[in-house]
Amino acid sequence: MRVATGLIVAISLCVPGIAWSQSAPPKAGAAPQSAAPQAAPAPAPAAAAPAQMQAQAQPARPPCNNPNALGVARTVEIDTTGGPGFGFEHFKELDFLRDHEVVLTFDDGPWPENTPSVLKTLADECTTGIFFSIGKHATYYPEILKQVYAAGHTIGSHTWSHANLNDKKLNDQQRKEEIEKGFSAVKWALGGISPAPFFRFPALQHPPELVTYLGNRNIAIFSCDLDSFDFKASKPQTVIDNVMRKLDKLGKGIILMHDFQKHTAEALPELLKRLKDSGYKVVAMRAKAPVQTLPDYDQAMLKEIKLPTVSSRPVSSVVTEVSQ
């Protein structure tokens, strides 16, 4: 166990301070409660990003005026060169969290109702997390993923279709596609803004050759220190109990949850209060530089969702109101 100096840099110290701007949850779309991602409606096209947006830095978290909020204790910046691994369930080299520090992570979104609910709770507590989006879900609900981004949270990828990359039925090309199209889809959903080079394998299945591949792509790999097992929970209280029991044992860690899960969204307000009351502090993780998606997969993703690829002009340059 060692502390990595030089790879992770603390860049700010924040204290709770204003309610974040809120976005109303989408009215349409029922949230499934099963663990496996479900089929979803046809994709809605994302707005094209102006050129200047593509170079834009991650939005700052809004100031906080809730003096009792959980807040963010510190922010660390990750140099993903060589594909560092995080989360002691699988990667034990980078021990950067101090006692009673946690990182909140949310998988499988974006998803209607549940993801906006998680966003509201995080905003109420002036805190933050990493969202590992499924590429297909990002194409179904790009507006929700844009809300995640706008609120200042870190966004990574969790494959294109949530395939288990240890599945022997997949060939090498298909495994690579799952990784690359996932990042391309998230970038598309964000209107051309590349997410962090942060990746989590579905079901935490880490084929060694793909760990090497991600290392060569300079993409960090996230396992976890403690799994909430929220996808197995039959009620919100179980999610809270699982997390607090494991945290009290470990004292710190990267917590794996799912913004896709209804129980997690329902449990989060109480869970964050319990974390605060128990003296835990949230650490934000950001990437030093965005992921570099591969153009071939950017194009392959567009073809798959059957979008027009010729025009990328914003709505305002295509549709002009000439009379009311």
Ligand SMILES: [Zn+2]
């Ligand atoms: Zn998942």
